[in-house]
Amino acid sequence: MHKYILILLAIAFGCSESAREKNRKDMLPTARGEADEIILVADSTQWADSLGLGEELRKTFMAPMLGLPQDESLFNVSKVNPRRLNSVLKSAKNMVFVMTLDSKTADSRVLQRFFTDQSLNQIKRDTSIFMRTQRDVFAKGQTVMFLFSATEDQLEKKISYNRSQIREFFEASARETIKDKLFNSPKKQLTQRIKDTHNVELTIPYGWEKARDLKNFVWLRKMDAETEQSIFIYYEPYTDRGIFNEIGEFRDKITQRNLYDGENPEVHIKRQDIIPVFTERVNFNGHFAVEARGLWKISDNSRGGPFVSYTIVDEEVGLVYYVEGYVDSPGTRKKNLVRELEAILSTFKTKGDITPNQEDAS
Incomplete structure (x- = not known):
């Protein structure tokens, strides 16, 4: 009997402490x-x-x-x-x-x-x-x-x-x-279309639009009078871990094939070589990944700016993903714009993340 009284007192004390903390906050x-x-x-x-x-x-x-x-x-x-x-x-x-x-x-x-x-x-x-x-x-x-x-x-x-x-x-x-702040009014329909088409998930804030949608590539952007922010997602079969030692070259392949001028395909996005691409191995929502930061430019040198990307492996589904955000905002400070891209990219989920494992489901 005394044991149960002590348990009840402990619960009551815990509830009281919790209530006091709530009142304090x-x-x-x-x-x-x-x-x-x-x-x-x-x-x-x-x-x-x-x-x-x-x-x-x-x-x-x-x-x-x-x-x-x-x-x-x-x-x-x-x-x-x-x-x-x-x-x-x-x-x-x-x-x-x-x-x-x-x-x-x-x-x-x-x-x-x-x-x-x-x-x-x-x-x-x-x-x-x-x-x-x-x-x-x-x-x-x-x-x-x-x-x-x-x-x-x-x-x-x-x-x-x-x-x-x-x-x-x-x-x-x-x-x-x-x-x-960003996701007060997310674009749920666009998020769902990308999920249906590419089996990936990304929370997309208000003001963003789809710019290009291909078989294994999707490009989103937000534009105003002075600033453009872009995000693109690319994926392909994962075959070789060596890809993580060649992030810059992997990016070049993706951008040359997919981020080009529709009227002049020779003009495309590429890396700037003013500074090296900084890379770091990270855990991205439970997946092995490499974070990369560097500068991009249009091949005709007309525009440029910073980018941040994640190369992510989902071994369960056998795919490697490259997700990037980049900024085009001449003459302005860019840190806060990059942080916004980081926040959006952090919501990215692979096919394996959004498709329940059959063994787990059973």
């Missing part, structure tokens, strides 16, 4: 700021270090996005003194708190107040932990990362070693924010 203001804006709260002395922790933080958050024609930093970072952190700054969309126990400045003493005594003792004892992430700390829809260590040297090394993981946390958050 309901009282919070809504987070403000753009998807890639970060308020970074750090010791001013550490931030000013051009060789140590401050430099590692700048390399992590303020490095240029790869594959753009002009330098644009991955995130728009505003460094804030912890002693000047007010309610307006606390409602930022993204925040990073940086703290080390060996710093005895007034800034660091303020930063340490964001940690419980239990947390501070754990940081002293366990050098393996250096990062914690939370949602909705000071505002609804907010993303917060705490970077910490017993010593500045330890944290500097942890950030350097885990740079990709730290970036991806905020890049994923930015994609979700952008997707929420």
Whole structure:
């Protein structure tokens, strides 16, 4: 009997905690700021270090996005003194708190107040932990990362070693924010037509239209007075893993065959060789893939811009997919346009993703 009373009390306590947390979040203001804006709260002395922790933080958050024609930093970072952190700054969309126990400045003493005594003792004892992430700390829809260590040297090394993981946390958050805005009114009919014709799925925002539709290729684009964004999907039988070592050549084959001037087929889209194509192996929705970033141009040199692509293998159905988004927007900053393409491309699903495995179905 007592056991059941304890269980009921535990359930009641859990429900009470959940209710309190819900009430707390309901009282919070809504987070403000753009998807890639970060308020970074750090010791001013550490931030000013051009060789140590401050430099590692700048390399992590303020490095240029790869594959753009002009330098644009991955995130728009505003460094804030912890002693000047007010309610307006606390409602930022993204925040990073940086703290080390060996710093005895007034800034660091303020930063340490964001940690419980239990947390501070754990940081002293366990050098393996250096990062914690939370949602909705000071505002609804907010993303917060705490970077910490017993010593500045330890944290500097942890950030350097885990740079990709730290970036991806905020890049994923930015994609979700952008997707929420883009997909308020998705083009469901166009999405369904592509699914019916090509056995793939892509969530398509309002304003996009189909430009070309061939046997194993579809091209979509959105155009306004100054900017054009395009996405294309290509697929063929998967025969050789070596294709991942020749992403540029694979792209050239696709664009020369499918992205050409209807009146002058000799004029087509190709790579620019001003910068190399940057590639990285990634997990794309559970599939092995290679992400590529670079610059494209029309073969007559009349236009050009950045592109981001994913070469994806679906071994269950024996197909390799190439999905790309590219931007044509002369004289403008292009990072946000590329991020929009990344958000759309992230919704891509292969034939195997949308067709249930027969064995699983049974």
